[in-house]
Amino acid sequence: MSKAIVDGIIRSSLNRNVKRFDLVARRYSARNRPHQFRLTEEDFKNTIVKNFSASMSKVINGNPLENPKVKKFLDKVSRRVFQKYASKYVPGSGDTINVYSTYILVYQPRLREKKLKQPIFDIALPLLRRGFSKILTGEKAERFEKGFTRRTQFLHVGKETAGVEALRLLGNTTSGQSVRGEGEGPKSIRASSVDPKTIDKNIDKKLKEAGTAINVSTKQAREAGTNVIIDMLRRLEIEWNSKEKQLSNDYNKNITVFGTVGSSTDNRPGSESFDWINLRAQMEEEIAKSLFNDSEDFANKAASMSPVEKVSRLATNQIIDAVVGSQGKNLKVKTKREKVPKAKRDKSNVGKPNKNNTRLSGGAIAVGALSTQKAGNQATKKNSPPRQSLLELQALLNSKLPDAVRRNMGPPGLTNITGKFASSVRVTDISTTPKGFPSIGYTYDKNPYQVFEVGKGKTPWSTAQRDPRNVIDRSIREIAAERLFGRFFTRRL
Numbered sequence: 393m394s395k396a397i398v399d400g401i402i403r404s405s406l407n408r409n410v411k412r413f414d415l416v417a418r419r420y421s422a423r424n425r426p427h428q429f430r431l432t433e434e435d436f437k438n439t440i441v442k443n444f445s446a447s448m449s450k451v452i453n454g455n456p457l458e459n460p461k462v463k464k465f466l467d468k469v470s471r472r473v474f475q476k477y478a479s480k481y482v483p484g485s486g487d488t489i490n491v492y493s494t495y496i497l498v499y500q501p502r503l504r505e506k507k508l509k510q511p512i513f514d515i516a517l518p519l520l521r522r523g524f525s526k527i528l529t530g531e532k533a534e535r536f537e538k539g540f541t542r543r544t545q546f547l548h549v550g551k552e553t554a555g556v557e558a559l560r561l562l563g564n565t566t567s568g569q570s571v572r573g574e575g576e577g578p579k580s581i582r583a584s585s586v587d588p589k590t591i592d593k594n595i596d597k598k599l600k601e602a603g604t605a606i607n608v609s610t611k612q613a614r615e616a617g618t619n620v621i622i623d624m625l626r627r628l629e630i631e632w633n634s635k636e637k638q639l640s641n642d643y644n645k646n647i648t649v650f651g652t653v654g655s656s657t658d659n660r661p662g663s664e665s666f667d668w669i670n671l672r673a674q675m676e677e678e679i680a681k682s683l684f685n686d687s688e689d690f691a692n693k694a695a696s697m698s699p700v701e702k703v704s705r706l707a708t709n710q711i712i713d714a715v716v717g718s719q720g721k722n723l724k725v726k727t728k729r730e731k732v733p734k735a736k737r738d739k740s741n742v743g744k745p746n747k748n749n750t751r752l753s754g755g756a757i758a759v760g761a762l763s764t765q766k767a768g769n770q771a772t773k774k775n776s777p778p779r780q781s782l783l784e785l786q787a788l789l790n791s792k793l794p795d796a797v798r799r800n801m802g803p804p805g806l807t808n809i810t811g812k813f814a815s816s817v818r819v820t821d822i823s824t825t826p827k828g829f830p831s832i833g834y835t836y837d838k839n840p841y842q843v844f845e846v847g848k849g850k851t852p853w854s855t856a857q858r859d860p861r862n863v864i865d866r867s868i869r870e871i872a873a874e875r876l877f878g879r880f881f882t883r884r885l
Contacts, residue, residue, distance in 0.1 A: 422505070426500065559671055
């Protein structure tokens with residue numbers, strides 16, 4: 393049901409059907425947002441080693457990294473790429489490149505990914521061909537180079553991902569703004585504002601295509617999607633145009649996308665908190681809860697309503713807080729319908745099955761009424777990793793976190809100076825959510841570093857870019873990827 397509602401809003405944002413809305417949003421971001429890249433020798437090494445291993449293993453049908461000499465050679469190649477990158481980079485109009493002792497900063501007024509990656513290929517591939525000339529000949533050499541270049545990708549750092557851009561475009565759609573600004577692309581995105589009747593029509597069409605009937609109007613469904621999308625934009629502190637401030641070139645220039653280069657193995661869908669697959673899942677869940685937990689009152693809710701004014705907003709806050717690594721344990725909301733106890737486990741009725749099945753038109757049962765507590769417990773046991781595995785993961789994270797955090801620090805985020813912040817980061821608890829997903833709890837020395845945390849610190853130190861949770865979350869995910877596959881959460885304790 394909620395999937396069809398989101399599909400209807402997405403269709404209203406577009407001039408034609410597309411299979412991957414997140415790819416359209418990525419192209420939009422690439423064409424219209426300035427991009428800044430921070431490239432370190434470690435970034436180049438990570439890219440070259442992983443891409444070499446994946447590509448060469450298909451050529452020799454084995455693990456090329458088993459030989460210590462191979463690793464040493466790749467280290468030399470990575471060092472050479474870092475040393476020669478700036479001299480090989482060909483700037484486009486408006487591009488700048490600055491070389492520092494430990495990193496390189498590249499600025500592009502719009503994403504030119506080929507220019508970003510080409511120096512790596514120009515420097516590394518000839519060295520790799522010569523170093524492995526007995527193996528990389530003819531068709532094998534072509535296959536290796538094709539695999540190596542294909543796996544080299546631009547990786548987002550921070551919030552400005554394709555998923556966030558997709559959410560921002562949907563925010564423009566539902567709030568009555570132009571979906572994209574004049575002269576911006578791609579053309580598959582509407583350049584004009586969208587009438588509410590158009591959104592209602594598309595939602596109704598998607599509901600019929602899905603064979604889903606609901607006991608609320610398409611207007612209520614649209615309002616549910618509108619409120620959820622705008623609330624998410626505000627709670628996640630995403631730069632977004634309010635209805636009073638229409639899209640403009642000056643506004644777009646203020647939204648800078650930060651990134652680096654890396655291997656496709658580090659860019660799996662859903663591996664980052666702000667990936668579209670994660671944001672969409674939360675959006676759908678919030679819409680379903682908003683409609684069926686408070687359907688009578690929902691039609692009267694305004695999009696500008698505070699997320700804590702209704703109990704359904706508390707539920708959505710907790711979901712999103714889990715995605716971005718924020719804590720919501722001490723949040724108290726007073727409502728007439730539900731209670732939110734101080735206990736760590738949420739015992740409210742939000743998201744819980746109703747004893748009386750919620751019937752939809754056509755005899756279908758609402759999603760929330762299909763699940764029972766018993767079934768929920770069984771799912772948790774089935775999906776949860778063994779306790780021993782979680783303990784091993786905690787030990788692995790704590791052994792590697794300081795170095796990973798130190799490596800990922802740098803402008804526009806926190807910069808490593810003494811190493812004390814990175815050394816203070818540690819995982820203290822790994823539990824599982826009610827749905828069986830791992831939830832990694834961590835902490836750091838809050839005195840003095842919490843001054844940079846959004847919601848805890850103060851301006852000018854506290855900014856979204858400097859928030860310590862960003863670099864810690866990224867570092868945890870890099871390490872945990874060795875053991876965990878699929879969705880998991882991080883939280884600051």
